[in-house]
Amino acid sequence: MRPETREYQFDWMLWSCFSAASKLNAGTPKEYRRMLEYIPSFRGVVETVLDAGEPGQRFIEICATYLDNVINAKSRGQKTAITTFCFSPAIFYAMDIMPICLEVISVMMTFTYKRGTTEFLDYCNEAGYTETSCSSQRGSIGAYLAGLGAEIDMIVTDTPGVCDTNANAFAFAAAYLDKPFFQLDMPPDLTGERSNEYHRADYTALISFLEQHSGKRLDLERLREKLIEVQKQDEMIAELEELARMVPNPLPVVYNFMVYASRFLFAGMPECTRTLESLLALARQNAAEGKSGISGGAERLRSYFCYIDHYVQNLKLWQMLDANGICYQGNILSRSWASNAPHVREFGTQEAAYTLDTANLDGLIDTMAMLNSRMPMIKSIRGPYDAPNMWLQDTLSLATMYNVDFIVYNGTPGCRNTWGMVKLLARDTEKAGFPTFIMYADAFDERVQSWETTRDRFMEFLNVRRLL
């Protein structure tokens, strides 16, 4: 790590970027344009998001709020927990613990900085963590290993049984920093009483852990309040998902990203609700007018990303899709598995979904356990890819429902789990009639494959398959 990188707390720097970005619209258009010249590595994000209108403004604001909460949690008397994107943060908010979500922070840094997270990625290796591990955690955990982030009280993950490299990142950090560690373990089966009981017992143990290390008792009323808010958010997401089925799709390409990022940061919190409300208002308006979400106005292709997105700086992936008239029909991260989601009703997968029960403590814990076990990734890549309710079934259902023209896999070379089955998945999706493209890039590290090469290979696929 370069010595100058050690000079500042990384999360403070990130907060200052997003905080400034959230105020850009307050000035005159001339001032706004002038400011953009000073942020060449970040301007693509700012422009793309702010061009989305009020939802974009709200989104940048909640990113700034979240980072403000991260850097000030300790001074406000809160405990902090390092956690992961596929862990519903509602429980932390209910217990007044500030969740520090590694992958979301990695995304923010990858978007914002010229060098992305590279120095922290490398710092992990210097500290003894393997370079083949997933870059999504490595990018930000390196900063915490180096002592450049907010003070951490505990480390909590829910990926054992789902993703080794994710779980291992948290276990490594806990051992390296000598912090209390808790894991929610996921059995290979999603459904059935045996799995449910296991999820329930595990979640109960989690609550004891959180109580022990935060020194606070779980406040039932507060949890109920968060879950009612989650329910409201899920209903809005369900409506957005339903609107996305229209041709043309009225949702701008960047919507999907804003939906899942808002949920990972603030599920159960009013910040997320407000962003969703504003996303929904614009989507409804576009839908009523029969307008495409593509900025050029013409929808040419519909894509479904069966895993994650490519977060290289300046939102280049989204810009490429938008410029080519390709609308974005979602990925593994954006799905809500609430029982009222349209795809759940349509494909009769209620057993694989969760229902909110806020009646009493057992109901609340049960709800949290079921919701958490159905978070993105946790739900669908725990068992064999072709088992019921798993990756293949989800991918094919959604691709069919959204009437997509092709499917894309993008991940990181650290993803042992999906790289162990993606060739088989692609074989099956191709057989089902969906041209499928496997990207060999790293979503968080351009040093694996530069964006220019990634872009050209993507376009080459569309050309060779005569999709464009």
Next chain:
Amino acid sequence: MKEFMEAATVLNNRRVGEWKAQGGRVVGYTCSYVPDELFHAAGILPYRIRGIGASETTIGDTYFGPFICSLPKCMLQLAGEGKFDFLDGAIITPGCDSMRRLDECWRKAGDDNPGVLPKFFFHFGVPHKYSDYTIAWFTVEIQRLKAAVEGHFGVVITDEKLAASIRLFNRGRDLLEAFDAFRTAEDPPIGGADALAVIMAGTTMPRERYTELLEGLVGGLGRSASRITGKARLMLVGSANDDVELVCAIEGASAIVVADNLCFGSRFHADRVSEDGDPIEALARRYLAKNECPRVYGEYKARLATLRHKAEQARVDGVVLQNIRFCDLHGSENGLFERDLEAAGIPCIRLEREYGPLVETGRMKMRIDAFIERIRQRRKTA
């Protein structure tokens, strides 16, 4: 020794051949979390699936993606080449992400090449933590495996048979512990490559014969006058290794591996299965609790304590922390071990390697030589 070595280095070894010729059935498994005792009690030979002898991974690479550990790729390669045709069944566990995807990859290879997939194929869920509810869940999982084995093979596994098998395997663990005392002694009568072969043979030959051989070996070592002297004493730690040649390459002319903490090695006899109470629950408790693999998250301190204890007992001069490329579990834990063992004054070397034919022996040797030079310099200046 010859028979141990043959069982450790030949896939379809003589004892497996005899077993099959007598109409015996063999079930393979990929990970040390599968209880051998259950199969023994069913009259089935439990066989730990290996990756040795694969000279390429064209079949493995057809199904697995590029960023995957080469051990399951080699296993699939061998299966695809028909080298595991003697297996009547196979058990896949979520030992790690690379290994658990052998489930789908092997099944798809079976779709493409009928006959490649054993008729009995079972995904065995193993929790990643040890607590009351995980033991309860794992107990049911072993019962589920038991029922599947009974149903498929038309056998009955009674509690009595299971208890007898547990006693026999515990006897083997006692003998291996006695064997360990020789292996870790000052000027030991047996080297590390042979020691690995002795331990590993237990996973590929009928248990009764193995116990008999072990008894003979332990008795013989007690009487043996030959001693290995003047070598740097190493402990081998990290990713799964079923290749005796790797230990040979590490030992070379100037080192001896006197201890290990490998799943194919001495982790097997680190403890006993309780002989009291419900035998299935006893198996669940032992197999979930005492296998010191980093797949069980959050238990680093306990594993470090084990290594420190072993290093002290075997009076090792240094620790070789190896991992197969893409094995992040062992690779990262090795990073922590290196930090903490070095701080405790125990020299360490980390090696990342590819599983399979030892094409990198030259590079590995260069590093091990330098490590031994470092140890010797240290001794000189001490």
Next chain:
Amino acid sequence: MTCVAGCDVGSLTSKAVIMDGDRIVQSVIMKSKAKPWESADEVMRQALEKAGMSMGDLAYCVGTGYGRDKMTFINEAVSEIACHGKGAQWLVPTARTVIDIGGQDCKAVKLDDAGNMVKFITNDKCASGTGRFLEVMAKVLGVELADLGALSAKSKSPVTLASACTVWAQADVIQHLNDTVPLEDIAAGVNAAMASRMAVLANNIGVARDVCMTGGVAKNEGVVASLEKALGVRIKRIRKSDPQLAGAIGAALFAKEKVDGGMR
């Protein structure tokens, strides 16, 4: 006069050094042949010829590098990690961290005051981060390996390069060439990628001052400067002799120790 020799056979070049006391009598660097022992014979023959000596004039000879065990004329083989450490400290007596980038591996060695190895680390297998990486990239760029450093110094905006793998990096360089990115920016990207991989290794063992660099890549000012930036320390330049000879010098010094200690 009691002369000793060190012979270092690498994957790309072979080196021999003849020393008398603390003085280098003669040295040779040549391109390696397919078989390491043939390289050893040849490089040693050339060194002796230049010095006007024969094998019989050498009191002790240490071999290092690939195939050191198969060298026929040596008295002893020592690992190149120890030799590079030893040689580097002779070249820069204050060196406590030695970074060596060879043809197919790179290493970082931490030394104590007496030149003993305290800790070392090497790259694990990939050619990325080695001399071979630079050689391949120079070829794709159509420039001489020796010119890569000077070229990169002219860059104003270095590219980010896929540096995890040499093959992918090569594809990336071609991509940048097709996009008509200035040659110096690609060269600077190549050197920076190399330096950042090396920095990870060096930081892994903990960098202690002074730091010096050996091996052929030490002559590439672009990599050295990038590495200084990445590590945040100044790298002591080797002036006493060619940094590429460090391994052979170390081997010769081990030979000298044997002779001085009277242990034949």
